[in-house]
Amino acid sequence: MLTKKQLFTRGMLDISPHMLSVIPFGIICGAIGVELGFHPYLVYAMSFIIFGGASQIVFLQLLSGGASSLVAVASVGIINSRHLLYGAVLSEYLEKLSFIKKLLISYVVVDQGFAESNKFFKKNRNEEFLHYHLIGTGCTMWVCWQIATLSGIVLGSFVPEELGLKFAIPLTFIAIVVQDLKKLDHVIVMITCGLSSLLFFDAPFKSYIIISPVIALFIAALLLRLKK
Amino acid sequence: MTLAAIIFAGILTYFTRMTMIALINRDMLGDKIKAVLEYVPSAVFPAIIFPGIFINDFGTFIEINDPKIFGALVAVIVGYFSKNVIATIFSGLLSYWLIIFVF
Numbered sequence: 001m002l003t004k005k006q007l008f009t010r011g012m013l014d015i016s017p018h019m020l021s022v023i024p025f026g027i028i029c030g031a032i033g034v035e036l037g038f039h040p041y042l043v044y045a046m047s048f049i050i051f052g053g054a055s056q057i058v059f060l061q062l063l064s065g066g067a068s069s070l071v072a073v074a075s076v077g078i079i080n081s082r083h084l085l086y087g088a089v090l091s092e093y094l095e096k097l098s099f100i101k102k103l104l105i106s107y108v109v110v111d112q113g114f115a116e117s118n119k120f121f122k123k124n125r126n127e128e129f130l131h132y133h134l135i136g137t138g139c140t141m142w143v144c145w146q147i148a149t150l151s152g153i154v155l156g157s158f159v160p161e162e163l164g165l166k167f168a169i170p171l172t173f174i175a176i177v178v179q180d181l182k183k184l185d186h187v188i189v190m191i192t193c194g195l196s197s198l199l200f201f202d203a204p205f206k207s208y209i210i211i212s213p214v215i216a217l218f219i220a221a222l223l224l225r226l227k228k
Numbered sequence: 229m230t231l232a233a234i235i236f237a238g239i240l241t242y243f244t245r246m247t248m249i250a251l252i253n254r255d256m257l258g259d260k261i262k263a264v265l266e267y268v269p270s271a272v273f274p275a276i277i278f279p280g281i282f283i284n285d286f287g288t289f290i291e292i293n294d295p296k297i298f299g300a301l302v303a304v305i306v307g308y309f310s311k312n313v314i315a316t317i318f319s320g321l322l323s324y325w326l327i328i329f330v331f
Contacts, residue, residue: 017313030312042230049238054276055309059237072243080244080273087248088257095254106246111276115269167296167324170280171303173273175316186268186270188304194274201279201287209275216271221264 002124004132011136011149014116017175021168022053022112022141023148027159028166029057030152036064040153047149051107051142053077054151054169058206075205082210085217086114105131109139115176121157135152185223299324 002010035041038060046056055076062072073140088108095104117134117160124130151158159165196212203211262299281300284290288295303320310316 015289073237077240080241083244109245170277171275171317174303175313189270190274193324194278197275197278212275213272220267
């Protein structure tokens with residue numbers, strides 16, 4: 001049985017390699033916000049209040065492009081709706097927690113944290129304080145994201161644009177799913193999702209980000225039925 | 229005005245995180261749904277990966293010889309065999325930089 005502290009540290013360690021892509025991306029996010037002409041306090045407030053990478057950039061780009069606040073808010077909601085799927089997966093491991101703890105822990109659920117904690121949970125189902133792993137991944141992400149966006153806001157885009165560091169984001173997610181390429185059913189689901197995301201990329205409100213997972217999960221359900 | 233919109237967007241985002249964790253009881257999901265949920269990482273992350281590689285900043289498709297495709301392929305191969313996140317990201321970035329800066 002691991003202690004709370006051990007689990008928290010393990011979570012921190014499991015997510016830290018992803019900071020290689022998260023930190024440059026955060027700096028870019030902060031810098032873009034200021035470049036688009038928004039007040040630095042507002043740009044930072046987003047990292048604290050929304051705390052959701054790409055959705056923050058989209059929000060500011062839409063507003064500065066003349067879109068209504070309603071459209072910007074709706075887009076953030078749709079981009080971040082993928083968290084509903086993460087929550088559904090994580091709920092199995094968090095069901096014993098009190099309601100208040102569930103409310104608090106929800107704030108730090110992010111893509112990479114979900115991915116790494118979910119991998120850990122699957123292998124260590126019987127640990128008593130599993131949720132400390134999720135707190136570890138989430139808090140690490142939170143602290144790095146705040147520092148990274150703040151530095152981008154204060155120092156501007158000191159990450160040279162020619163380096164194309166935004167490309168580190170798809171790479172970080174490749175690292176997350178690459179081991180599942182061993183399983184044919186997962187490969188089919190991934191390709192379905194990827195191709196759908198390109199096909200529906202121009203759908204309104206960036207909804208490709210939730211349309212393609214729904215299509216891919218539908219295919220997954222069909223595959224499960226075929227397996228039987 | 230913008231701050232109000234940020235707060236609304238934040239509340240909405242928080243609800244997407246909290247709803248399934250705090251308001252849904254696991255027993256409400258049947259075994260079939262639980263089995264499908266096993267596929268969530270494979271069903272969600274390619275929607276971030278594919279556009280990040282194949283679509284450029286202007287929302288159009290990249291050329292077939294774009295260095296990002298080469299970088300992504302290298303990252304997949306290195307990641308598959310090394311099982312290491314840092315090696316995956318670095319190999320992808322380095323091979324991408326190799327093409328844009330050297331060739």
